Amino acid sequence: MSKDKTAPAPADGEEGEGRGGKKKLLLVLAAVLLAGAGAGYFFLFAGSAEAEAVEPVSSGTYLPLEPVAVNLAGGGYLKIGVALELTEEGAAAGDGHGGGGVDGTKALDLVISTFSQAAPADVTGAREALKESLQAKIVEAYTDHDVKAVMGIYYTEYVTQ
16 A cells, blocks of 8 residues: 555546635625625715705805894894805896895894894804804795705904994
8 A cells, every 4th residue: 555645636527625615705705895895986976976966056146235233132232244145046046026136135134133132242252153053044044945045145244342
């Protein structure tokens, strides 16, 4: 008898134990990587096209409102002027009254109601927070059927006493 013991070679249709396990592992790993890449593409790029389409586009038109003096809650007053930045839809649309563009009366009412409830310390210390709050109210007031007519506001005058 010979001391050399070699395993018989696998037949044409069969594979060895080590080789078949590696091949299955590589196939499963490739499938998982492809699924992960597809999911990553979907979550990163598929949603961004919708977000860009929904965002309003500035028309480059601003509607300056007349400055108004508001009595503050704790005494004193604020003279405030605001300009509305209109979207393309807002600049092109009439407000249903035969005139072209956006009417600023709703915005002036919101300016008065927002700042008349503020204390003098809030007006001087939390100016940007009040602006963000006012902007959210104005944009909501000028949004009709998910079409925004106003996309932002800017202070044109801001004097307290």
